[in-house]
Amino acid sequence: TSMELLTERRIYSDIIFFSQQLDSLHVTISLPDSIPVEGLPVMIVLGGLEIGRESLKYIPTQGQNIVIAYQYPYQPKYWYDKSKITQIPAIQEAAMKVPAQVVALADWARRQSWSDKNRLSVLGYSFGAFFVPAIYHLADQHQLKLGPGVMAYGGVDMYAVLMNNLKFMSAVPRIIVAWTAASAIHPLEPALHLPYLKGEFLVISGRTDHQIPENCWQKFQELTP
Numbered sequence: 001t002s003m004e005l006l007t008e009r010r011i012y013s014d015i016i017f018f019s020q021q022l023d024s025l026h027v028t029i030s031l032p033d034s035i036p037v038e039g040l041p042v043m044i045v046l047g048g049l050e051i052g053r054e055s056l057k058y059i060p061t062q063g064q065n066i067v068i069a070y071q072y073p074y075q076p077k078y079w080y081d082k083s084k085i086t087q088i089p090a091i092q093e094a095a096m097k098v099p100a101q102v103v104a105l106a107d108w109a110r111r112q113s114w115s116d117k118n119r120l121s122v123l124g125y126s127f128g129a130f131f132v133p134a135i136y137h138l139a140d141q142h143q144l145k146l147g148p149g150v151m152a153y154g155g156v157d158m159y160a161v162l163m164n165n166l167k168f169m170s171a172v173p174r175i176i177v178a179w180t181a182a183s184a185i186h187p188l189e190p191a192l193h194l195p196y197l198k199g200e201f202l203v204i205s206g207r208t209d210h211q212i213p214e215n216c217w218q219k220f221q222e223l224t225p
Helices: 052-058 085-095 098-110 126-130 132-141 158-165 171-184 190-196 214-223
Strands: 002-004 009-019 023-032 040-046 066-071 115-125 149-152 201-204
Touching: 009 052, 009 098, 023 052, 023 098, 040 098, 040 126, 052 066, 066 098, 085 171, 098 115, 098 132, 115 126, 115 132, 126 132, 126 149, 132 149, 132 190, 158 171, 158 214, 190 214
Parallel strands: 040 066, 040 115, 115 149, 149 201
Antiparallel strands: 002 009, 009 023, 023 066
């Protein structure tokens, strides 16, 4: 579909990929009107509560770039609202697929005619920032070179982050749910992957962030090479 933004016209394409190993993968690709022969830089965006096509509305000027908005296999709103221990297996199954899905998406994107194969980056915001370290670590293990990345409003220590975001629950259930969920997705813990990152990264944190405790985002910054 054609989209008129504040300063430019874009072409939005909604695509669903199917993989037996990685499940279905939903993305929206935003392209400018014209693409040079050498291709354009590609940015894969992992948003917060707004994901997929909806996350693109936060980028009013996308310029001479290909922007790919990724949609998680599990809705992020369930991490922050009405979390129940019965949802944890579904969260675990979906969350563990995210790094492999994004790496597969990046590999596909760099082989497209519109891609500048040497300028492909992953940008993670809020919920998305937690996945970026694992994505870059996995990409490096598969010899897939990614360009500079952005990690905005993320943190380490998933248990502490979940405890902070489940304040609507009473004390004991909150501890149980936070500990169980953090344990279920421990392989994605940013602190496990940050020390292995290579390249350049922009890390953004908010001093008045109500979702990420200060010690969590400070440690995130310290661990990023």
